[in-house]
Amino acid sequence: MTRMPRQGAAAQRGFTMVELMVSLLLGLLVVAAAGSLFMSNKRVYGATESINRIQENQRGAFEILARDIREAAGNPCMRFDGAYTDKVGVELAAPDATFWSRFPNGVFGQDGTGANGSDEITLYSANSSIHNVEKHAKSADAITVSTATDDLSNGQLLMVCNNDYAIAFSAVGITPTGTTIGHNGAANCGNNLTRPSAGANTCALANANPAYCFWQGVAGTDCPGGFGTSPAYVSAVTSALWTVANNGRGGTSLYRTNADGASEIAEGVTALKVSYKVGSGTDYMNAAGVVAAGGWSQVQAVHVQMTFQAVRGALGKGDVTGTDNAALSRTLDDYIVLRNHQDIQ
Template sequence: MRSRGFTLIELMISMLLGLVVIGGAMGVILANRQSYRTNEGLSQVQESARTAFELLARDVRQAGVTGCNNDGRVANVLNDEGVWWQTWFGLRGFDGTQADGAAGFGGALPNNRVQGTDSIQLQGIEGTGHAVAQHVPHSAMFHITAPTTEIAQGDILMVCDFDHAAIFQVSNYNSNNVAVVHNTGFAVSPGNCAQELGYPTVCGPHGAPYEYGLNSQLARLSAVSWYIGDNGRPAEGGRSLYRRRLGAAGAEEIVTGVTDMQIRYRAAGGEEFFDAIDVDSWTDVNAVMFTLTLQSADRRVTTDPTVDAGRLEREFSHIVTLRNRVP
């Protein structure tokens, strides 16, 4: 009985068919992997957008809130040192070429604002505040109804009733008799220029006389600036959404991968949104529209690796209204 093997041609055909099958399987695997990376990049961009809008919206909704009223009557006895948060404005925005005082334009330095991106500054109060039990103007002292760990020496506070609000710095807090003191001559910057907190502001030995009554509200002043900054990590895209706030040591990186922020504003009684440079009165603004551009951290996700190193890019818009400025 004769034995037979495979001929060379049959072996070559078999190898070719095997390579075709292996190549097809590898193509499917690579396509699935690329599809997974694209979906993962898209999910990352969408999640980053949700986080950014949620945190931005929290601050915008509270902008201009004093805790008592919305008539714009705010006294301020802080010594003027020209810092960005010191004067009362509630809300104000800056176009991509306008300096905002909170973060300078700085090339590729970490935390510095990116030229051409908008920024926004917001003021209000933190939390619900504390009720005033007694105000002794000539002693520059408030007694609150209960002890708290939220107030400390050097804090910037706002007190309000339905006549006006006032901004001052705590020179001393005594938890035993729940006394909040706001004397002049405090060694910590900026200090107070007057003891009394009447409106309009009068700086001097005493100030403008005024006594806040029972159940006036006392709370810490909140001031934040949102902007796009260089994060110093070019391998991840190099830009992030930052927040600088009163009381923090430096800028806080909030969401990575946000490469641009454009902001437009609507005034009460109007329908159109305008750039910051075209806003006539910031006290009339009752809605803000944010447009964020985000990129995925991973490269070579798209079909064209020559554009933004192949990072996936999406643009999202969101409108936020100011709670205390809408009917």
């Protein structure tokens, strides 16, 4: 009988407990290393994404704000530099005194009135929705323009101007494909457009002034105040308030407010500081300093400093904080020159 060789006990045994524990330890070390690398990469990605969002908000915010600042005090006709006493003739039955006291200067600021003690700046202009005047031969006539008025609306605040005068009024009679702009509605002082004069903007004063025609007029009873010989234009009058305010999501944002309401421009803006260069001065001063110097009409440039903070959103808490556990933030400065103030032209 042939006998099969008997296998030794040593050949049949498995891993020992020590070997198993060493294997598990090595495996855990590999997993831990891979996990640490993954978490490190995830944190770098999160931080990079947060910085990218901050930079994107910075670009958008400064681009729009800088555009408003450059265009402040702009209008299609002239710089309001005292060619006539009241700068702009306001033929509105209930004019906004605050608005019109600031409008000719184009810029106005306040210190520390926004969220977190941020500054505010308001920019005024009349350089949008511009239409060439083709005819205004009688003062009480509607103004005929060269292009359709589909970008205007009834009740909108407009300004008609040439190289001599500027008059603000509320639009009536606007139709989508029309080319005439009326000024004889109840919101205005009457049928006639009249030359600006010294004193407060009241209907009684406006109605006492001589009637004026802006184009193709004939001197006489219809235009006792004269008629325009230079090109005339109708433009929409606008203002934009820039401020930092609570956004309702536990943080603050940069807002731009105009006649259509407030628009959120950039999230995560925690501070806005604004200072102004007045006339030939070399230093920038805050809004209180400009008021004391009576220098709003002589502001040549604006220094804007904004602080942006990372916003969590869909990111993890660790993605928006630095090594000191404080929120990631960046502060950016810009110096913006106004194009439309008299001593700049």
